[in-house]
Amino acid sequence: MMKIIRPTYPKEISIGLLLLIFVISFLLSSQLFDTPVKDLDAEAYIGMTLVSIAVIIMVMVLWEEFLFPIHVKPVDGGLNLRNHRNKLKKQLLIYLAIPFIFVFIYMNHEVNHVRFFIWSGICVVFPIVGKLFTGLKNYNDFLTLTNTYIEYRNNEKVGKFGMQEIKALTLIKDERKVLHKFQLTLVDGRKVMIDLDEMELEAFYEAIDKFIEDNYGGLVGV
Numbered sequence: 001m002m003k004i005i006r007p008t009y010p011k012e013i014s015i016g017l018l019l020l021i022f023v024i025s026f027l028l029s030s031q032l033f034d035t036p037v038k039d040l041d042a043e044a045y046i047g048m049t050l051v052s053i054a055v056i057i058m059v060m061v062l063w064e065e066f067l068f069p070i071h072v073k074p075v076d077g078g079l080n081l082r083n084h085r086n087k088l089k090k091q092l093l094i095y096l097a098i099p100f101i102f103v104f105i106y107m108n109h110e111v112n113h114v115r116f117f118i119w120s121g122i123c124v125v126f127p128i129v130g131k132l133f134t135g136l137k138n139y140n141d142f143l144t145l146t147n148t149y150i151e152y153r154n155n156e157k158v159g160k161f162g163m164q165e166i167k168a169l170t171l172i173k174d175e176r177k178v179l180h181k182f183q184l185t186l187v188d189g190r191k192v193m194i195d196l197d198e199m200e201l202e203a204f205y206e207a208i209d210k211f212i213e214d215n216y217g218g219l220v221g222v
Contacts, residue, residue, distance in 0.1 A: 021059055025052040032119055034110045047109045054101045054123045061091045061127040078146030079211060081204045091127075098123050141199040145211050150184065154199050159192055169212065169219040179209040 029051035030037050033044050040048075074080075102120040105111065144151040151160040165186050172181040184192040196205065212220065 018056055018059070022052045022056055025055040029055075029119070032105075032111055032116050034112055043109065047105050050101050050105055051119065054098045054120075057094055057098050057101075058123045058127055061095050062130045075144060075146065077148060078144065078215075079207065080142060080144045081201055081208065082142040095127050098127070141201075143194065143196070143199065143201060143204075143208070145208065145215070147215060150194075152194050152199070154195060161186065161192070163216075166219060169216050171209070171212065171220060179205050179212075182208075182212065 026048050029048040030040060030044070032051060033040070033047060035041070035044050099120075102116075102123070106116065106120075141153050141155065142151075147163070149160055149162045150166070152158070161184060165188075166184050167187045168185040170183040170185070171179055172183065173179050180197050181193060181195045184194070186192065196202065196208065201208070
């Protein structure tokens, strides 16, 4: 079973923000249809509701904490920390509903083509651009900490080190004592830097710091 180490926003706040966005989108979406506002019928209101749902989906994909609390996955003798892969799979499945909704609206409603394509373009393109900017390259990144080995992948950088190979472990923290990186000094003299920021594991800083202190304390600062 997965353990949540960082919660999403309180449900009341999340639901309230989503409802506000839904209402605003619903009111503005009337401009997508060729029917004057005073002549809108039930069919148009259904279309406006679908547009608002598409906007909500876009927001949830971009604003990840609405839906995606961070989890630590226990493995034998330790923890496996992986942020991107599981999250992106879920986001992709949710995202696919957006083009489906707009195709359905286009096929079943009389729309203002210019406004319709602007709205649909924003809802379809923004999540893709957002994912590109946040780094799809981190898709396979992970960090595994156990009592017998440390393993990581940071883009092209990969490594797995048994505890007998590690001579010392140096924690690199900011002025607030928050862990951002740690360096392994190996028995053969090599030094390996594991950058948690590059791996986008910022949600796990506290869990990583605590695990290192509890399990590798004899190596820290050696």
